[in-house]
Amino acid sequence: MTELRVLVWNVKKGEHLTEAGAYVAAVRPDVWLAQEILPRHVAPFELATDMRCYPAAPATTSPNDNAIFIRPGSWFEVAEEYKHPDGAWHPPANLAVRDAACREERGGRRISLVSHHLCYFSADRRLSEAEWCTTLAKPGWLAIIGGDWNSYPSGAGPAPSLWASLLEDDNPCLDRALYVNRTYEESGIRHTDDRPDRLLRAAGFVDAARYARDELSQDLAMDPTTGHGDLERQGGRWRIDRVYLSEELAPTITNVQGGDASAVGALSDHLPVLLTLDSHKVRALLRPHGSATATATATATATAI
Incomplete structure (x- = not known):
């Protein structure tokens, strides 16, 4: 396996469950950071995609849950699952994963995975929900955070x-x-x-699409992801769905595929984003002493947020 594929996609309450499941199955991501997964759709999506679902804590505010789907047999394994039932309109789904091959080696690092869906109606609440993500920006920590941000990239709204x-x-x-x-x-x-975007980047996270454009000359990574099929309600096409990752992980990016309407038709009013990483480079970071900050890692990554 030479690549690690991370899909970010809001499936609009699974309105086209069968077709959406078929799309994800065809893409074959190792990780799917999913939004608007209704509880009754978990089992059908697991069956269709051959992945295991780790849903967020259920919310009393909305039935549209975040979830992380993991493909069994990938080179990493789930080390911890964290629940965050309070403080967000849609509680984030949050896992820590590690390289299964170095499970017994002391000091091996973890990656925090987060599927997030920020509040649609309150900019202040969105900012608070984005601030929670900065808990994963501690020195030595690695994180991949993707979702529906309901706000704009700075300079592009x-x-x-x-x-x-x-x-x-x-x-x-x-x-x-x-x-x-x-x-x-x-x-x-x-x-x-655009405050959530500015806050995350100030905390040291890298916008994967910007990196792909600036460092890999992949201009299509910046394609809009929202407004598809609902232009009037959403005010046009914008890059609402984004994925951020720790600065150490940025050089492992090999491709970012932005929203492609031809790939999913009208299955959702959000288009998927597919992030591809070099798995060998990721694995090197997860190995003990895999970075300059590894001396601080063993303690940092063992602490639940």
Whole structure:
């Protein structure tokens, strides 16, 4: 095995369960960071994809759960499963995985996997939910965090003119709720919400698509992922679904495939993102003393968040 494939996809409450399962099965990811997985859809998705589901703690706020699907027999294994029932509109799914081959070797590192779906209606709540991710940015920790961020990459969200057009009284696409939900107020002015992206990158996480564009010349990695089939409601096509990873993991990226409408048709209003990593490089990081920060790793990675 020379690559590790991580799929990020919000399946819109499994409205096209059979077709969505067939798509994931065809992609054959090692990890699927999934959003809007209804509890009754867990077993059908497991059967269709031949993967095991680790759902997030159930929420009283929404039945649309986050989940992480893992392919059995991959070179890594699940070391810990963490539940976070409080503090998020959609509690994140969170696993720690390790290289099965160095299970008995002291000091081996782990990767924290997170499937996240930030609150759609509150910029302040989104910011708080994104802040939780910084608990995985400690020195020596490795993390891959993917999901539906319901906010924009910095420098790439709707311009003020777009929001102004949505607010015109004679605009058939009038959606003041979207305007309020996707902006935040500061000094009496509403701004496009890009704060989760800015916060994660300030904490040291790397936006995989940006890295692929800038370091690998993969411009298509920046393709939009949302608005598909629901342009009016979502204000256009934007890169709402993103994957972030620890800076140490960034050089292991070999490919980021952005949203491709031709791949999934109208199965969801979100398009999938497929992240491919060099598994040999990832494995080298997980080995004892696999990085300059390994001296701090044994203690750091053994502590549950």
